Amino acid sequence: MNRIEALKQGDPSITRMEYETNREGFYAFMRKLGAAEDSLPDRYQDAFIILLENIRKGRLDQLEARLSTYLFAIGKYSYFNSKKQQDWIPLDENSEVRLSWEPYANSLPEGFTEKLEQQFRLLGRKCQEILKAFYYTGLKLDEIVSSMGYENKETVKSQKSRCLQQLKKQMRS
Template structure:
């Protein structure tokens, strides 16, 4: 179904909560909100590619929060998405700043996937389990996630180190890997705090 009419927040949230026509709901969100959200990223030290990556994460997290009844429409969808977008991008900028300093802080060979979509809270055991889960995703996912989150490489740089056809394929693969990791974490309740419910800030 192609949505050509105005979709009110209540209907959008209801459809997402019930899993009705999710692809159409995502297209509607993109059509109505991508321009303003991407403008914020690109006017705050980000590129078009950054804006697309952040928007993709924001939409995934927004749907997750709605389906878990953690966003019930107390504010408008537009306002909430903007806040989520801003929070995600500012966290990404902080992560990039830390990435320049942390090489000497971590012992050589220590693998850490820092999914810094909100405050990172975990003890050593949780971190070890998270690393194990990343390993269970397979070599391709493990490599992409480590290169992106630990080595802080761009999609273009990751493409040069992998066998994929283009940057969009890499971006799609990263997205699928994150969704698989999320599903695995959801099966282990004691690990959920490691990622703080994906942007539930």
């Protein structure tokens, strides 16, 4: 039985081993991103729980990256979401995507922000997720592959390009 299957079955020894093996590397990675030292245990616990949930739901059955890569991507995604949260304005009360226009406020045409937010909401869920992960969260293509279950980097690149083109087309209309 491989590690993912063992984790899916809830094997406590494998779960403990994975938890302990990846902790210090995760902490070091998060320190490089600028996460506060006192937040590291909670961030790690949350990321590890998400990892286990995704394994149990079958989302990692075909994972080509290492488990640690996926775990670190979860941490990075979570960190950037929480770090930028206070500076971002919500698209609407039901949206998870938030946009920050503060630095560009003087150079954007009037009504641009509202139109972009409206057009973004019209995109499909997958397009919203991939554009959010890449542009708002700052995930790299490899991280998106492992965290969102895409087949490979080229698939993500193509999908991101199609989504961006669709959003640009909608903005022109």
